[in-house]
Amino acid sequence: MTTLARLLCCSLSLIPGATLAQDGGQDLSQAASDPTASLTAYVFQDFYTSGYHGLDDAEGNRLQFRLAMPYQLGSTSNIFRLTLPYQTMNPADREGLSDATVFNLTTFDRRWGRFGVGAVALLPSGEDDVTTDRWALGPAAGFVAQSRWGIWGLFNQNLIDIDGAEGRDEVNLSVIQPILNVSLGEGWSLGASDMSITFDWDEGEFASLPLGAQINKLAHFGTTPVQFGLSYEHNFQDDAGNAEDTFGLTMKILVP
Numbered sequence: 077m078t079t080l081a082r083l084l085c086c087s088l089s090l091i092p093g094a095t096l097a098q099d100g101g102q103d104l105s106q107a108a109s110d111p112t113a114s115l116t117a118y119v120f121q122d123f124y125t126s127g128y129h130g131l132d133d134a135e136g137n138r139l140q141f142r143l144a145m146p147y148q149l150g151s152t153s154n155i156f157r158l159t160l161p162y163q164t165m166n167p168a169d170r171e172g173l174s175d176a177t178v179f180n181l182t183t184f185d186r187r188w189g190r191f192g193v194g195a196v197a198l199l200p201s202g203e204d205d206v207t208t209d210r211w212a213l214g215p216a217a218g219f220v221a222q223s224r225w226g227i228w229g230l231f232n233q234n235l236i237d238i239d240g241a242e243g244r245d246e247v248n249l250s251v252i253q254p255i256l257n258v259s260l261g262e263g264w265s266l267g268a269s270d271m272s273i274t275f276d277w278d279e280g281e282f283a284s285l286p287l288g289a290q291i292n293k294l295a296h297f298g299t300t301p302v303q304f305g306l307s308y309e310h311n312f313q314d315d316a317g318n319a320e321d322t323f324g325l326t327m328k329i330l331v332p
Contacts, residue, residue, distance in 0.1 A: 105265050105294040106227050108303045108328055109257040110220050112183050112190045114146035114153055116331035123324045130316030134167040138174075155181045155192070163206050167317070172203030179216050179233065189229070191219035196233040198247060200240060210240030212247040220255055226265065229255040248277040263294035269307040269324065285312040290324070303328040 107113040118141075125136035139162040146155050161174040179196035198212040218231030231253040237246035251274050257267030269288030276283040288309030295302055305326035311319050 103259065104301060104330065104332060105263055105292065105303065106222070106257055106259060107332075108294065108301075108330055109255070109265065109267060109292065110190075110227055110229075111144075111157075111231055111253075111255070112155065112181065112192045112218060112220050112229075114155065114183070115144070116146060117142070117144040118329040118331075119144070119326065120329075121324060121326045123322055125319045125322045127320040128167055128316075129311070129314040129318045129320050131167055135165060136163075136167065136319065137165040138163050149182075153183045153185075154194075155183060157181075170205040172206050173201070174206045175200055175202040175208055181216060181218070189219065189221040189227070191217075193217045196235065198235050208240070208247055209244045210247045211238050212236055212249075213238055218253075218255075226258040226267070227255065228257075231255060246278060249283070250275045250277065257292075265292045265294075266290070267292075269309050270326075271309055282313050284318065286310065286322075287312065288322075290326075292326075301330045301332070303330065 107115045108117065121140040121142070123138045123140065128134040128136070141160045143158045144155060146153065148154070157179050159177040163171050163174055165171065176199045177196065178199065179194060181192040181194035183190055183192040194216045196214060196216040198208070198210070200207050200209050200211060202208075212235035214234035214236040216233045218229060220227050220229035233251045235247050235249045237248050240246075251272045253270065253272055254268050257265050259265050267290060269290040271286040271288045272284060273286065274282065274284040286309045288307055290305050290307035292303050292305040295304065305324070305328070307324035307326065309322045309324070311322070
């Protein structure tokens with residue numbers, strides 16, 4: 077059994093039966109694609125890169141686990157999110173657990189949708205070959221508007237280098253994630269992938285310019301809703317060594 081399969085089995089055994097409750101009247105299939113939704117989610121992903129700019133016959137693969145957990149702090153609604161990537165293959169023949177990213181978002185409901193403000197942090201928790209060995213912290217903000225046809229919005233994270241190992245490049249990045257998801261009915265939806273448009277302030281240029289799409293299907297296993305997704309991205313930032321075409325598989329176990 078693979079590492080990803082073990083994680084899936086363990087998580088499924090820990091999750092209580094979920095109902096079809098909606099978040100603030102939001103359809104569950106839309107809430108699953110909304111980073112500001114008050115919805116607990118256990119997300120398992122696999123990203124396969126079939127090619128890299130400037131490199132012949134190079135491939136890569138990354139497994140990723142993400143936990144999103146809403147909670148109340150006084151009178152405010154908050155969302156905590158943890159992302160743990162695991163590199164299984166890349167052109168440099170390096171593999172292992174990469175650095176963790178955490179953020180906390182305080183959300184505010186409005187008639188048109190929801191917005192949130194908070195902070196994001198990069199933790200140098202990865203193994204020697206795949207860590208940045210730098211600490212970074214910065215603001216995060218985003219909004220999601222609801223329409224009859226689906227949701228749309230924007231999410232921004234900013235990492236500002238604060239400390240780390242000498243001799244390692246500092247991490248000063250801004251990341252913009254467009255949010256778009258259209259309901260197709262019967263649990264199907266289509267929208268933007270988890271594409272992260274990344275600007276490197278030290279280099280003064282975009283480090284990543286992806287454009288991608290994802291199709292999703294919401295299913296139920298007993299009383300537990302699970303969303304499956306298939307995505308494709310093309311990175312238009314063509315500096316040598318950058319990922320070119322990436323295919324993704326996603327499984328979100330939801331606890332409304």
